[in-house]
Amino acid sequence: MRFWFIVPAAGVGRRMGGVLPKQYLKLGEQTIIEHTLYCLRNHPAISGVVLVISPTDQYWPQLHLPEYSVPLWVAEGGVERCHSVLNGLYKLQERAADDDWVLVHDAARPCLRADDIDKLINNLQTHAVGGLLGLPVADTIKQVDESGMITKTVDRCGLWRALTPQMFRLGLLREALNNALSVGYIVTDEASAMEFQGYRPMMIEGAADNIKMTHPNDLSLVKTFLQQQGRAI
Ligand code: C5P
Numbered sequence: 001m002r003f004w005f006i007v008p009a010a011g012v013g014r015r016m017g018g019v020l021p022k023q024y025l026k027l028g029e030q031t032i033i034e035h036t037l038y039c040l041r042n043h044p045a046i047s048g049v050v051l052v053i054s055p056t057d058q059y060w061p062q063l064h065l066p067e068y069s070v071p072l073w074v075a076e077g078g079v080e081r082c083h084s085v086l087n088g089l090y091k092l093q094e095r096a097a098d099d100d101w102v103l104v105h106d107a108a109r110p111c112l113r114a115d116d117i118d119k120l121i122n123n124l125q126t127h128a129v130g131g132l133l134g135l136p137v138a139d140t141i142k143q144v145d146e147s148g149m150i151t152k153t154v155d156r157c158g159l160w161r162a163l164t165p166q167m168f169r170l171g172l173l174r175e176a177l178n179n180a181l182s183v184g185y186i187v188t189d190e191a192s193a194m195e196f197q198g199y200r201p202m203m204i205e206g207a208a209d210n211i212k213m214t215h216p217n218d219l220s221l222v223k224t225f226l227q228q229q230g231r232a233i
Pocket of ligand 1: 007008009010011012013023052077078079080081082084085106107108109212213214
């Protein structure tokens with residue numbers, strides 16, 4: 001049984017502001033994307049990583065990455081995240097089999113822990129469908145209309161936030177993403193595409209520090225979390 005990573009990194013990160021895409025912001029000596037890849041490319045269970053970057057990316061070729069035990073290939077990104085992931089799957093299938101497991105992980109989540117990769121693999125490798133890391137919703141959830149008025153308080157019982165990695169079989173995920181796209185459904189995560197096919201992915205509780213860098217303040221949070229994990233900044 002083999003496990004691969006696809007890392008979509010072809011977004012521009014508009015909500016971060018600034019001209020530099022968020023994955024290329026620097027934290028200490030390294031960029032966010034290097035901090036993200038560090039965890040995956042040192043993990044003994046992983047056979048290879050496909051990094052998906054924008055065709056107009058000028059920053060990636062300028063990085064000087066150290067040698068890691070896990071090999072890395074680059075694929076071209078698409079218009080939306082789901083197109084980028086699909087391109088990554090096509091690149092991967094040059095080396096991987098349809099029933100190999102693929103873990104899709106956002107480049108913008110540099111605080112992923114090796115423990116959480118282990119947890120996903122250990123819980124899901126015998127599962128029929130696969131699943132993802134998530135966190136139960138802790139706050140009270142409100143539904144709000146366009147004018148900002150609350151229309152409803154949503155019962156948070158059973159509500160979870162979807163994180164990454166999301167782990168599915170290569171062939172089934174490719175089929176699910178293609179089917180969703182063929183009806184114009186732009187999924188924002190892999191589990192949504194699988195659900196659309198009628199599958200029921202498993203939710204596995206992950207670490208709370210696996211945040212996605214979205215707003216400018218997240219950079220200092222990521223720094224704190226990486227330091228708490230003892231990672232070199
Ligand atoms: O925009 P958002 O933060 O949801 O993006 C999540 C991940 O998907 C990021 O790592 C981003 O670089 C990636 N992405 C991509 N291709 C796109 C849009 C986003 O690879 N077209």
